[in-house]
Amino acid sequence: YGKNTIKFLRLHREGKQHFVKEVEVCAHLRLTSPQEYLEGNNSLVIPTDTIKNIVLVLAKKNGIQSLEQFAIDICNHFMTTFCQVAYVKTYVQEVPWQCLHEDGVPHVHSFICVPDGIRFCEAEQCRNGPLIVFAGIKDLKLMKTTQSGFEGFYKNEHTTLPERHDRILCGELFCKWSYGECKDFDFNCIWKKIRECILEAFAGPPDCGEYSPSYQKTVNCIQMLVLSRVSQVQVIEVVLNNTFYNVVDMKNLGLTNDKEVLVPVEAPYGSCACTLGRK
Amino acid sequence: YGKNTIKFLRLHREGKQHFVKEVEVCAHLRLTSPQEYLEGNNSLVIPTDTIKNIVLVLAKKNGIQSLEQFAIDICNHFMTTFCQVAYVKTYVQEVPWQCLHEDGVPHVHSFICVPDGIRFCEAEQCRNGPLIVFAGIKDLKLMKTTQSGFEGFYKNEHTTLPERHDRILCGELFCKWSYGECKDFDFNCIWKKIRECILEAFAGPPDCGEYSPSYQKTVNCIQMLVLSRVSQVQVIEVVLNNTFYNVVDMKNLGLTNDKEVLVPVEAPYGSCACTLGRK
Amino acid sequence: YGKNTIKFLRLHREGKQHFVKEVEVCAHLRLTSPQEYLEGNNSLVIPTDTIKNIVLVLAKKNGIQSLEQFAIDICNHFMTTFCQVAYVKTYVQEVPWQCLHEDGVPHVHSFICVPDGIRFCEAEQCRNGPLIVFAGIKDLKLMKTTQSGFEGFYKNEHTTLPERHDRILCGELFCKWSYGECKDFDFNCIWKKIRECILEAFAGPPDCGEYSPSYQKTVNCIQMLVLSRVSQVQVIEVVLNNTFYNVVDMKNLGLTNDKEVLVPVEAPYGSCACTLGRK
C-alpha cells in the first residue's frame, strides 16, 4: 500500500537565481505483518497521509539534488525509522521545467515546460537487502523518415504485409536501467549522457543516418551503445511502441504518392521490448 | 514483442436479433531465438501485422463466446502454428455495450455504452507449460458514505491525520483472479457472480451496510467472499485506489458543515493492493 | 474570468438513507470595468478563491435539488451581491453516481459510478437581462448495427466512398437545449424524459428499429421528437460525433466477411451538428 502522485515543487534560491524541481512521487510499503488486512488491526499501519508528509519533509530538509538521491533518501528514511516496514519502493518523476531563454539569455526565475522525454527513477529495498536504484526516460517520441525497413520476415497464409526497405520509423521510447551497487554517482550527468546515447543510436550519424532492419535491431543498438559507453549501467530495458505510417494510396485519386503523404496508424500499434544486461 | 490495442467489433446475428462484442486485444510473443535483436535477421519474426490478421481471423471463425475462450483460442493458435514461438501472452478487454431498453423492452439491434466496470482477461503459455487464464474487472468506481473509518493507526511526529470513525470510502477497484487448471468453465456466468461478490463485500447488507475499519480490510473482505463463493478461483488480486473526501472547514465562513459538503482529493491518492490465494 | 472544475460532493441524509450529488462547477464573471487588466487595479476583483467559497456555501445552504436550480442559485447570488458584476455564467456537471443494488434491493448508502451519458446544465445572465438556463447530456455513446445507410450523396473525382444501405451507425451524442422563460420547472423529470426521447429517436421501435438515411437525419429526428414531446424546450442543439466501422476485407485471407468483423476508425471521425428551435 502507499501513496501515489504526491506532487510538489521544490524551489531553491541563490540570490536572484531560482532553481525549480517539480516532481511526482509514489511511495509504497509492505509491512512485516498483514494484520490490518486479516484482522482490521491498524496499529502498525503508517497512514498514507503520513507517507505524504514524510516525502514533503524530506524535500524541505534535503532538497532534490537528483531524483535518484531523493528516492534513496525516501527509502532510507522508511527503513531506518519504521521497524514494521519489510519493503519500500519509491518512484519519482520530473515535470520538465526548463529555464526560459530570451535571445539566448537565461531568465533568472522564469521557466517553460518542455516535455521531450520525461525523466524518472525508482528505488526499492527489502529489509536486510541492498538498495536498488533504477533510472529512466519515458514518453520520448522519435522519428526517422528514411534508413529503415523490414524485410525477410516469416510468412504464411495470414501474412499480408509487404516487404519494405524504405519506411518511416516512428515510436515512443521507454528506457529504464539499473545501477549496480549504488556508489556516489553523478546521477544527473549520467542521465544526460544516456539520453544522448539513445538519440545517437536511434538516429545514426547526422549526415547519413544508419539503416535499421527492424524495431528490434534499433532497440538492441540503443542498449549496446548505452552499455558500452556508460559503465555504471548494469541492465537496460527498452520498450519501443511504434506508430506505423501508411503511405496513402492515391491511384484512385489520379495521383502518384511517392511517400510524400502518409497517415499514422495509432491503433493497433506494435511494441517491442528487450532487457539486456552485462555478462 | 507484439501488437497492442487491436480493436474490433464482432457482430453475431440470429434473425432480427443482433449481439455485439467489441474488444481490444493485445497479443505478445517471445521467440526461441533473439537473432532479430542481435543480428537483424528477421527470418523467424512473425510481423505484428500478421498477429493482427490472425486475431481478426480467429474472431471471424470462432466468434467470441467469452473473452476468456477467445484468449485461449489465440494462445492455442500461436503455440500450435509457429514452432518458433517460445511464449505467448494475450490480453482481451471489452467495450461495455449493453442492449438498449425502451420501457423495459430490449431493442433488437441498438446498444448503449455503460462503462461501470470493464471486463478483461489474460491468457499466457510457455512452450511445454500449462495454459494459464486470468480474468478481471477494472475501472469499477464505488463509494459508501458511511460505515467507514480509520482509527488506531501508528503515529509519530510526522502524523497529522486525525482518527475518524465516520468517513466516506470511495475508490476505483481493480480485481484480477486466476483460474486453476482450465477446464470447461462457464466464464460469463462466473464473471457475473464474482462482480456481485465484489459489490456485496464492498457495500454490506442493503439496509445497514457493514463497518470498514480500513481500505485494507475491505480489500480482504472482497477476496475472502470471492474465494468462499467461487470455487474456480485460485488466487485473487485486488487493488483499491482510493479518493479521499475532505470535509470542507466552513468555520471561517460562519457555517457548521456536518459532513454535508466534501471535496475530493484526487492527487495524491492512496492505494492498497493484496493478492490472496488458497492454501 | 472565473474558477473551473470546482468539484464537491453534497451529501444529504434522511435517517439511514443517504443521497449524494457530486458535481463539477465552473463559474465565470465579467466585471463592469476592465481596470484590473489595464491598470492592475484589483479593487473590484472578486478572487476566484472567493468564487469557490461562494459555490460551496450555496451548496451547503441550499443543497442541490437539481443541477439547474443550483446553477440559478449561483447566478442569482452573484447578481444580487456584487454590483460590479456585469455578467455571470455557470456550468454544472454531474458525476453519475447511482444507488448500488443487491438482488434488486437498493442500498441505503452505497453507490456505483455509471457514466452512460453525463448530465450538465448552464445558466447565464447579463445585468438587466433575463436569466437563461440550458440543460444537456453529453458523452452518450450509442450504436445500431443495422437500419442505417448512406446513399445518393454528391460525387466527384475525389469520391471514393461506396454507397451503403446497411452499415453500422455509432456515435457519441451531445445534446443541449434551452428553456424559455424559466418558470418553476421540474428539471429532473424533464431531463429524464428528454433522455428517453433521444434513445427512442435514435433506435426506433424495439422490435424492428427505423431506417436512418444519414447521421444528419438521425440528428433531426432526435430534435423533432424532443420538441414535440417536451413543451418546455425552446431550442435544441445536437452534435453527433460518429465512429465509422470498417468491414475487414478478408478475401486475401481466404474468408468471406459478411459484416461480422468490423474495425472502428477513431481518427478521423465525422461530426454533424444542428440547432433547431420553434417557430
Added chain:
Amino acid sequence: YGKNTIKFLRLHREGKQHFVKEVEVCAHLRLTSPQEYLEGNNSLVIPTDTIKNIVLVLAKKNGIQSLEQFAIDICNHFMTTFCQVAYVKTYVQEVPWQCLHEDGVPHVHSFICVPDGIRFCEAEQCRNGPLIVFAGIKDLKLMKTTQSGFEGFYKNEHTTLPERHDRILCGELFCKWSYGECKDFDFNCIWKKIRECILEAFAGPPDCGEYSPSYQKTVNCIQMLVLSRVSQVQVIEVVLNNTFYNVVDMKNLGLTNDKEVLVPVEAPYGSCACTLGRK
C-alpha cells in the same frame, strides 16, 4: 458537419535533407440547403470521406508551406469547387517535430517531438464573404517563481484568500489572433515573433523580471506587446488557465517552510480570458 482529426504527415525531400510537417486537420461545411436534415435527401452532401480525400490531395499537390497557407488552400478549394457550400471552416494543428541535433549538428532525417506550445490556425469563409485567418499557440506552460502577487482585491464575508506580494505564477496559455485582410504574409516568421513576444511579456527582463499584480494584468501585457510589435495582428485573444501553488504549512511538522516546498492545486483552477483589438 465535417471531418475532425484528419491526421497525416507531409514529407518533403531535398536530396538527403528531409523536412516533415505532421498535422491534424478539421474541416467543416455548411450547405446552402438543409434538405439532408429535413428530408433525408443526400444529393448535395459531400461525404466526410471525400472531405478527407480532398485534404490529403491538397497536401500532396501543394505541400504545407505554412499551416495558414494550407488552411487557406482548403477553404479556397471548397468554395470554388462546390456551389452548394455556404460556409467553410478549417482548423490545422501541428505535431511539434523538431530536427534532432547531435552535438549541435542537425540530423538530415531524424526528428524529436518537443511539445512546448502547439501551433495552430483557423480559416473560415462565408460565400460572398472575406476569407478570415486566425493563428495561435496553445498548451504553452509557463511559470515564474517570483515577481508576482495579488493584493488589494475586493473582500467580503466569503473571502478567505490572504493578500500576497510574492507568489508563484504558473499557467497554461492559449493565444489566438486574427490577421486583417489576408495579404502575402510570412506566416511562419510572424508566428515565431509572436511566440517570442508572449515569452518576453510573461517573464520580463532576464536579469530581474517584471512584477505582475494579477493574472489579468499579465494577460494584458502579452496582448499589448504583441499588438505593438506585430502590425499584422488585428485582434488577440489570450486565455490563461492558472495552477495555484500552495505553500505547505509545516508548522505542525516542526519546520519553517519559506516558500521552498509548494503543492500544485490542479482543481479547481482559475482562468482569465481577454480579447483585445486595435482602435
